Amino acid sequence: MVQPVPLGLVLRDRHCVVAGEGADARAMVERLRAAGADVIESGGGVLTDSVALVFALHEDPDRNRALAREAHARRIPVHVRDMPELSDIHLPRVWTLADADVAVFHPDPDIVDDLGVRLRTALPSGYARIVDWVRRGRERLACRFPGGEPRTGFWRNLLSGAAAERVLAGQEKQAEALLEQSLASGSPSRGEVYLIGAGPGDPDLLTLRAVRLLQQCDAVLYDRLVAPAVLELLPASVERIYVGKQRDRHPVPQAEINNRLRDLALSGRRVARLKGGDPFIFGRGGEEIEELMQAGVHFQVVPGITAASGCAAYAGIPLTHRDYAQSCVFVTGHRREGGLDVDFRALVRPGQTVVCYMGLHTLDAFCRGLVDEGMDPDTPAALVEQGTTDRQRVIIASVGDLSARTAEADVRAPTLAIIGDVVRLRERLAWFRGSGRGDGF
Numbered sequence: 001m002v003q004p005v006p007l008g009l010v011l012r013d014r015h016c017v018v019a020g021e022g023a024d025a026r027a028m029v030e031r032l033r034a035a036g037a038d039v040i041e042s043g044g045g046v047l048t049d050s051v052a053l054v055f056a057l058h059e060d061p062d063r064n065r066a067l068a069r070e071a072h073a074r075r076i077p078v079h080v081r082d083m084p085e086l087s088d089i090h091l092p093r094v095w096t097l098a099d100a101d102v103a104v105f106h107p108d109p110d111i112v113d114d115l116g117v118r119l120r121t122a123l124p125s126g127y128a129r130i131v132d133w134v135r136r137g138r139e140r141l142a143c144r145f146p147g148g149e150p151r152t153g154f155w156r157n158l159l160s161g162a163a164a165e166r167v168l169a170g171q172e173k174q175a176e177a178l179l180e181q182s183l184a185s186g187s188p189s190r191g192e193v194y195l196i197g198a199g200p201g202d203p204d205l206l207t208l209r210a211v212r213l214l215q216q217c218d219a220v221l222y223d224r225l226v227a228p229a230v231l232e233l234l235p236a237s238v239e240r241i242y243v244g245k246q247r248d249r250h251p252v253p254q255a256e257i258n259n260r261l262r263d264l265a266l267s268g269r270r271v272a273r274l275k276g277g278d279p280f281i282f283g284r285g286g287e288e289i290e291e292l293m294q295a296g297v298h299f300q301v302v303p304g305i306t307a308a309s310g311c312a313a314y315a316g317i318p319l320t321h322r323d324y325a326q327s328c329v330f331v332t333g334h335r336r337e338g339g340l341d342v343d344f345r346a347l348v349r350p351g352q353t354v355v356c357y358m359g360l361h362t363l364d365a366f367c368r369g370l371v372d373e374g375m376d377p378d379t380p381a382a383l384v385e386q387g388t389t390d391r392q393r394v395i396i397a398s399v400g401d402l403s404a405r406t407a408e409a410d411v412r413a414p415t416l417a418i419i420g421d422v423v424r425l426r427e428r429l430a431w432f433r434g435s436g437r438g439d440g441f
């Protein structure tokens with residue numbers, strides 16, 4: 001079949017024939033009338049040389065064929081329902097997103113449906129606000145830039161910078177202030193920091209907002225726990241800066257990370273600060289944005305799926321359950337001055353799930369601490385290694401022997417311990433199978 005050329009037709013006052021009795025025909029009549037066309041609803045036999053377009057939308061293919069023959073004889077372009085081979089006009093599927101019409105031509109209706117869903121999810125939910133804001137701002141900018149390239153470039157920069165992000169967040173006043181600043185200086189201020197939670201590993205667990213911001217940033221500062229698959233989503237032009245820390249070693253001191261974020265943003269760059277999991281859960285995200293706030297740098301925080309949620313879900317262990325656990329606590333098994341800085345008494349409670357982050361090197365002391373405080377050593381416990389990734393493994397034991405079972409298993413960080421009766425549910429609910437070194441078990 002010959003490839004159709006996508007076109008937008010102005011049909012004001014043009015005669016269009018729509019033949020058919022069903023919902024498609026009615027929708028077409030409505031659409032053409034809304035566009036100002038002069039619509040003739042007909043069963044055929046009415047074609048004259050003044051007709052601009054014909055739509056043969058009968059249920060009966062023979063009637064459509066007959067009308068198509070008539071249209072072809074008069075050289076009038078015709079669309080024939082379900083017969084692309086007889087059609088001069090191919091109809092796209094049209095979605096109105098914000099106030100733009102997006103038309104998709106593809107012969108496979110399932111692909112068209114799928115594209116529609118993807119298009120809608122690619123657009124931030126507040127995009128209509130951007131369209132409105134641009135419309136209102138145009139006039140002001142028209143006097144400043146009489147036309148051509150500089151104006152286009154100015155808008156392009158503005159639309160991918162801090163001001164547009166403020167509009168999306170519903171903060172119109174701040175956006176206006178940024179627009180005024182940009183007009184005064186002649187160049188849009190784009191510098192901003194996006195503090196983004198990258199989730200526990202599987203890149204599909206990023207939020208829509210995280211993906212959008214990653215695709216528009218100029219530089220990224222990332223941690224050791226950010227999965228390589230997440231970094232692969234970045235455009236090639238983005239500068240990648242590793243600032244990961246390792247246990248007991250801090251190659252890039254926190255103060256230096258803070259300064260770098262601030263300086264990059266103040267120099268007008270859009271900087272993504274990517275952190276494993278959620279930036280506000282054992283992630284020092286609060287410290288970083290406090291510094292930015294003091295320096296007057298614009299920022300936004302994008303939550304991520306924390307390791308506890310991701311690992312529990314992929315291990316088939318609900319963290320709460322009506323029969324097993326009514327509360328859940330997240331603790332860190334980090335050492336401070338040689339010992340574990342944990343309030344074990346608060347952790348040993350009936351019906352409570354305990355999730356321990358950063359626990360591999362302190363796992364033994366952590367489990368002993370729980371048992372010493374009265375936890376039954378037979379309480380079920382799981383260690384999730386590299387959760388949500390292809391290399392995920394889950395070791396099931398009891399709190400009394402989790403540390404020994406882990407030592408036998410050549411486990412590699414990152415790992416997370418889940419302790420409590422909910423671990424029993426894994427027997428019934430395990431669903432995820434990693435395809436790499438781990439087998440999901």
Ligand SMILES: C[S@@+](CC[C@H](N)C(=O)[O-])C[C@H]1O[C@@H](n2cnc3c(N)ncnc32)[C@H](O)[C@@H]1O
Nearest residue numbers: 200277278283306307357358386387414415416
């Ligand atoms: C510095 S904390 C950061 C936590 C992160 N902000 C979050 O919300 O998940 C790092 C700890 O998170 C846990 N962790 C992160 N990703 C993990 C994964 N994919 N599998 C198992 N544990 C993970 C480990 O306990 C690791 O030591």
